[in-house]
Amino acid sequence: MTSLSSHFLELMTYKKANESLVFNGGYRYTLRPDRDEHRLYVGGFRDMTRDKHGVVDDPDRVRVVMQIGYQHDFNVKFDDRLTDSNSIRWILIASHQATEKIRPFLLAGVLTTWNDAYSFGVDKLRLGGGMAVTIGSRSRLRAQYIFERAFFRSPMENTNIFWLRYEANFGVP
Numbered sequence: 001m002t003s004l005s006s007h008f009l010e011l012m013t014y015k016k017a018n019e020s021l022v023f024n025g026g027y028r029y030t031l032r033p034d035r036d037e038h039r040l041y042v043g044g045f046r047d048m049t050r051d052k053h054g055v056v057d058d059p060d061r062v063r064v065v066m067q068i069g070y071q072h073d074f075n076v077k078f079d080d081r082l083t084d085s086n087s088i089r090w091i092l093i094a095s096h097q098a099t100e101k102i103r104p105f106l107l108a109g110v111l112t113t114w115n116d117a118y119s120f121g122v123d124k125l126r127l128g129g130g131m132a133v134t135i136g137s138r139s140r141l142r143a144q145y146i147f148e149r150a151f152f153r154s155p156m157e158n159t160n161i162f163w164l165r166y167e168a169n170f171g172v173p
Contacts, residue, residue, distance in 0.1 A: 006032045012041075020047040024069075035075055035082065043069020043089070067091040067109075076115070085115040091126070101134040107146070125149045130163070138169040 012026035021044060028039040048064045069089045076085040091109035098104055111124040130144025146161040 006030050017044075021045070035077065037076060038074040039071055041069055041071045043067065043071075061096075063095045063097075065093045065095075067093065083115050085113055087111050087113045095132075103132045103134075105130060105132065105144075107144075121151075123151050125151070126161075128161070140167050141165070142167060 008030040010028040014024045023044045025042045030037040046066045073085040093107045095105035106129045109126045113123045126148045128146035132142045134140045142165045144163045148159040150157040
């Protein structure tokens with residue numbers, strides 16, 4: 001690992017629709033070595049975990065969440081030119097509460113993209129895992145690793161993504 005290829009700041013808001021559905025939206029600013037990128041995002045999370053005999057807070061159950069979202073990226077580089085890009089992201093996350101404060105997780109996802117340089121299709125596959133650590137009643141630290149394979153490049157490009165994120169809940173608990 002000789003250098004970092006990007007840094008970003010992300011602001012996100014969430015709205016809980018019911019016990020199993022959360023909508024979100026946000027903005028991301030990414031600083032790359034040769035350009036700045038901006039992203040607008042809307043989507044949601046659906047908790048697909050089945051209740052075990054009516055016990056919702058069973059500590060032994062595996063939690064399964066599907067994330068679906070639409071994103072519009074400005075100033076993305078494709079084939080050595082800059083263009084805007086539209087994507088739909090699908091991510092499946094499985095987690096299990098290991099201790100009161102630690103929740104390890106695995107994830108798998110695909111990204112479908114369309115823009116002036118690339119027509120609609122599955123162009124990225126992501127696999128990874130990590131850990132979320134509760135710090136207080138309204139914050140947590142999340143560390144994860146993601147392996148990404150980009151199919152639209154020739155030759156195909158593999159990327160390793162290391163992600164450390166601090167999450168603070170400023171809203172109603």
